[in-house]
Amino acid sequence: MSSDASTRPLFSIVTVVLDDREGLRRTRASLRRQSCRDFAWIVVDGGSEDGTRDDIVRLGPEIAWWRSGPDRGLYDAMNIGKAAATGDYLLFLNAGDELASPDSLERLAAEIRRNSSPDFLYCDALERTLGGTLLLKPARSHRTVWYGMFTHHQAMIYRRLAVADLSYDLSFTVGADYAFTIAALSGNSRVIRVREPLCVFAAGGLSHAMHPIGRRDQTRIRRRYLRLSVISCFLIMVVQSLAMLTRRGFPVFYEIYRCRRMYE
Template identity: 30%
Template sequence: MKVSIITVVFNGAEHIRDCIESVLGQTHPDIEYIIVDGQSTDGTVDIVRSYGSRVAKFVSESDKGLYDAMNKGIRLATGEVVGLLNADDFYHHNRVIENMVATFKRTGSDGVYGDMLYVDRDDPSQLKRYWRSGWYREGDFLWGWMPGHLSFFAKRWAYEQYGLFRLDMKSAADYELMLRFIHKHKLKLAYMDEVTIVMRAGGISNSSLGNRLRANREDRLAWKLNGIQPYFFTLWLKPLRKINQYLRKPPIPT
């Protein structure tokens, strides 16, 4: 099974080498690695080009932001399965893609997701947050559930049939896409009960009340755009479910 992994980056020279190495070090033999750069000026382009043909496709051009760059990568993908990995992040171990492919084959699913760790940006040994997605039951989005976006792998046909990331969304475009794929169109889903992605803490924060209210409006818009109605408490349960991610500790590897 051919897997397309897409990394989007803009001025990510500080960490992109770790990201690239985590992809190229995967044990699965058939990976198409695509990197989409937004015309970086900090040396990112030189780092990517130093890997030569090991990066199957490399584009460096202006874009309309993160989700536009992701859409470019998805359009370039030729793998049966598509996954996303941001330039600051890396796979938890070198068998993530191998295990993900095995899960697709074993379950006959069209989407697979796992768990994620958030770590200190400068010291990845310092755990900040553990996102255990858990097993999905139909309707869980109504109860504030969602999987970690970067842990979510989908068959390429789903993007072709159900659409790409909406560019009229800002921070919630990933939530809207998974709501559309999983809740609205009922993509057949399987859970990998393991940590797959390690993310460096940073990016768009919902920690302040103002940011949370803006995020809530975007989440509400995601439901409206898909013509579906959440419960009155759905969009408040979504951030509340994150609290346990700061308290829970991941299992010790054996």
């Protein structure tokens, strides 16, 4: 893949997958529907044994770069994909995640042109619950990053050169994307909020399955990157834990407070 400005893609879309053949197929179908074709798809497979690798091989020219083999987990695979990327902007769309509409990349490209190539863009997200309900989850302001991720990682777009010196810290089992985003924001002031959904997030991911570990990771990150006090970190963790309990025990209240129901 050439890195010449005249030939490199606008977007490098990095997909990490492990034993999720159906999820990879959904992500592929979403990319095939895009009206904007100015992207290169990068697939990092952690050594799947369910036929995923065979599908990757068959996709051939649809994938600009791929690798299949053991790695050290999700964030290591994301670092591998980031290193292989040559596009102007990075979007991490993992297996099972989809873009919100066929013109999602086209609209995003228009925002990039309109705002003279910002360093960081973030959007709203659609979230599909385990019960199949589709919710619109508006992003919070990036200035609330002290509280946590203000939108899904799949709804964040990084200018590749602006984060060239950053990598996902593997010491954080669940929160490396949070640390990466804080570092990206601290080094770049040209941030754009896009008020429309970019992705359909597949529920039941790492952050949900390993919620307690994620909270501990976030506390370490706040202490290290934001220099928040122990008391502040504790209070934030309490509020987040209550929010998660509400989401799991009273999902209707969560939908009313944080989301809007969508109809397909």
